[in-house]
Amino acid sequence: MASTTAGNLVGRVFMPSELRFAAMPPLALYIHLPWCVRKCPYCDFNSHLAPESKLREVGVPLVSDIQRVDMNPSSAGEQGFAESLPMDLQRRYLNALVADLDQQLPKIWGRKLYSIFIGGGTPSLFAPELIDELLGAVRARLGMPQSGEITMEANPGTFEQARFEGFREAGINRLSIGVQSFSDSHLKALGRVHNSGQAVAAVRSAVALFDEVNIDLMYALPHQNVEQALADVAQAVALNSTHLSLYQLTLEPNTLFAAKPPPLPDDDTLIDIEEAVHKAAKEAGFEQYEISAFAKPGHRCQHNLNYWGFGDYLGLGAGAHAKISYPNRIEREIRHRNPMAYMEEMEGAAQPLEVRTLAVRELPFEFMLNALRLIDGVPESWFVERCGRPLSDLQKPLKQALSKGLIETQPGLFKPTELGFRFLNDLQEMFLAS
Ligand code: SF4
Structure with a gap:
C-alpha cells in the first residue's frame, strides 16, 4: 500500500504494473x-x-x-x-x-x-x-x-x-x-x-x-x-x-x-x-x-450501481472520496472534511488531502465489500474488468465461502446465498487480505 499527502505527488515512482485492464471502468x-x-x-x-x-x-x-x-x-x-x-x-x-x-x-x-x-x-x-x-x-x-x-x-x-x-x-x-x-x-x-x-x-x-x-x-x-x-x-x-x-x-x-x-x-x-x-x-x-x-x-x-459494482468515481467537495483507476494502479482519494479547510486548499494547491494506491492484496475485499450487497449478484467478469486481476486471486476465499454455504455456485456469478446475506459481514471479511 502506498500513501501520500497533498503536494507529494510529483516524482512518485510506480512498479511495473500488476494490473491488466482491457478498458477503464465506467466513471x-x-x-x-x-x-x-x-x-x-x-x-x-x-x-x-x-x-x-x-x-x-x-x-x-x-x-x-x-x-x-x-x-x-x-x-x-x-x-x-x-x-x-x-x-x-x-x-x-x-x-x-x-x-x-x-x-x-x-x-x-x-x-x-x-x-x-x-x-x-x-x-x-x-x-x-x-x-x-x-x-x-x-x-x-x-x-x-x-x-x-x-x-x-x-x-x-x-x-x-x-x-x-x-x-x-x-x-x-x-x-x-x-x-x-x-x-x-x-x-x-x-x-x-x-x-x-x-x-x-x-x-x-x-x-x-x-x-x-x-x-x-x-x-x-x-x-x-x-x-x-x-x-x-x-x-x-x-x-x-x-x-x-x-x-x-x-x-x-x-x-x-x-x-x-x-x-x-x-x-x-x-x-x-x-x-x-x-x-x-x-x-x-x-x-x-x-x-x-x-x-x-x-x-x-x-x-x-456503478459504486456497488466497483466502478470509478471522481469526488469533489469537502470530505469527498474518489476511486480512480489508471493503467497501472487504482487510487483512492480523500478531501478535507472541513468545508473551510477544503475551500482554502482548493484556492491554493488544489490537491486532495490524501491519495492512497490500493495494494493488489486489498482488491478482493475492496471489490466484494459493495458488490456482495447486490441482490442479483455480480458477474465474475467484473472482478477481472474492474480490478485488473485474474479470478484466481479469489480462489481461496471463494472456496471457504462455498464450503460454509454463504455464496451460490451459479456459473459466472458471485451471489450470496440467503445465509450469506444474513451473515454478510462474515462473508465480506473472508475476502480480507490475511
Ligand atoms: S444533518 Fe440531517 S439533513 Fe443533514 S446530512 Fe445529516 S441527516 Fe441529512
Missing part, C-alpha cells in the same frame, strides 16, 4: 455540498451547520417528544433558511469545486461521465442558479450522454420544494428526498426540521416534475412498531415514487444518539419490522436490488 462524479440548517442527532455524514442557520444543533429528543405530535407546517420554522447559507459562501464553494475538478481532469482525459450525484449535507440549500452553474462547469469539461442520470439530494421542506423546478431546469433529472418518516412524532424524535405534511407535499411536487424520484425512509425508529413502519412505506407507495431506500436507524459513533441512545425497538421487533417493510415494498411492485435499495422496474439508481 461517475460525486459532488458533496456539506451544509445543513441543523445537525440531526443520528447523523454521521460529513455535514456542517450552515454558518447563518438560526437553528442550533438539536438535543437528544425526550421520550415525551417521541410520543407527542405537535408540529404543523406553520411552526416548522423555515424562516431564514434562504439566509442560512449566504450567497457569497455558496459562490466561494462553487469556485472551489470547479478548481478541484480542473485539477482532476488530467487523471481522466478522454473518459466520459456515466452519472452525477450531488449529495450532502443538504444540497437543496444551494440556489438553483448555482446548481445550474455547477453542472454547466462540469458539462464544459467532461462529456456525458444526454440521458445520463443526474441525482440531487433534497430535504422535503417547503423552502426546498419551491426550488425543485429550478433544479430541474438546471439539469437535475433524479431527485432523492430525505423524508425518513411520514410520522410527525418520529420526525420530531429524529430531530428533523420538516413535518409529514411538508414531506407529502414535497414528494407530490417532485413526482410531478421528475421522472425519477427516490424517497429515503428509516425504520426501527424510537418506539416504532411494525404497523407504524408499514404506514410509512404505505404512504411512500401511495405517493408514486420510482425508488425507495429503506435504512435501519443505527447508532453511529460520535453522534448525539450514540452518546444518549433513544429507546429503539428490541432485536425481535427490529427483525419483524425489517421483514415487514421489505415485503410491503416488494408487494407494491418495487424490486429489491441491493440491501437497502428498492426500485420500480427500469428505475434503479445508475450512480449507486
Whole structure:
C-alpha cells in the first residue's frame, strides 16, 4: 500500500504494473455540498451547520417528544433558511469545486461521465442558479450522454420544494428526498426540521416534475412498531415514487444518539419490522436490488450501481472520496472534511488531502465489500474488468465461502446465498487480505 499527502505527488515512482485492464471502468462524479440548517442527532455524514442557520444543533429528543405530535407546517420554522447559507459562501464553494475538478481532469482525459450525484449535507440549500452553474462547469469539461442520470439530494421542506423546478431546469433529472418518516412524532424524535405534511407535499411536487424520484425512509425508529413502519412505506407507495431506500436507524459513533441512545425497538421487533417493510415494498411492485435499495422496474439508481459494482468515481467537495483507476494502479482519494479547510486548499494547491494506491492484496475485499450487497449478484467478469486481476486471486476465499454455504455456485456469478446475506459481514471479511 502506498500513501501520500497533498503536494507529494510529483516524482512518485510506480512498479511495473500488476494490473491488466482491457478498458477503464465506467466513471461517475460525486459532488458533496456539506451544509445543513441543523445537525440531526443520528447523523454521521460529513455535514456542517450552515454558518447563518438560526437553528442550533438539536438535543437528544425526550421520550415525551417521541410520543407527542405537535408540529404543523406553520411552526416548522423555515424562516431564514434562504439566509442560512449566504450567497457569497455558496459562490466561494462553487469556485472551489470547479478548481478541484480542473485539477482532476488530467487523471481522466478522454473518459466520459456515466452519472452525477450531488449529495450532502443538504444540497437543496444551494440556489438553483448555482446548481445550474455547477453542472454547466462540469458539462464544459467532461462529456456525458444526454440521458445520463443526474441525482440531487433534497430535504422535503417547503423552502426546498419551491426550488425543485429550478433544479430541474438546471439539469437535475433524479431527485432523492430525505423524508425518513411520514410520522410527525418520529420526525420530531429524529430531530428533523420538516413535518409529514411538508414531506407529502414535497414528494407530490417532485413526482410531478421528475421522472425519477427516490424517497429515503428509516425504520426501527424510537418506539416504532411494525404497523407504524408499514404506514410509512404505505404512504411512500401511495405517493408514486420510482425508488425507495429503506435504512435501519443505527447508532453511529460520535453522534448525539450514540452518546444518549433513544429507546429503539428490541432485536425481535427490529427483525419483524425489517421483514415487514421489505415485503410491503416488494408487494407494491418495487424490486429489491441491493440491501437497502428498492426500485420500480427500469428505475434503479445508475450512480449507486456503478459504486456497488466497483466502478470509478471522481469526488469533489469537502470530505469527498474518489476511486480512480489508471493503467497501472487504482487510487483512492480523500478531501478535507472541513468545508473551510477544503475551500482554502482548493484556492491554493488544489490537491486532495490524501491519495492512497490500493495494494493488489486489498482488491478482493475492496471489490466484494459493495458488490456482495447486490441482490442479483455480480458477474465474475467484473472482478477481472474492474480490478485488473485474474479470478484466481479469489480462489481461496471463494472456496471457504462455498464450503460454509454463504455464496451460490451459479456459473459466472458471485451471489450470496440467503445465509450469506444474513451473515454478510462474515462473508465480506473472508475476502480480507490475511
Ligand atoms: S439533513 Fe441529512 S446530512 Fe443533514 S444533518 Fe440531517 S441527516 Fe445529516
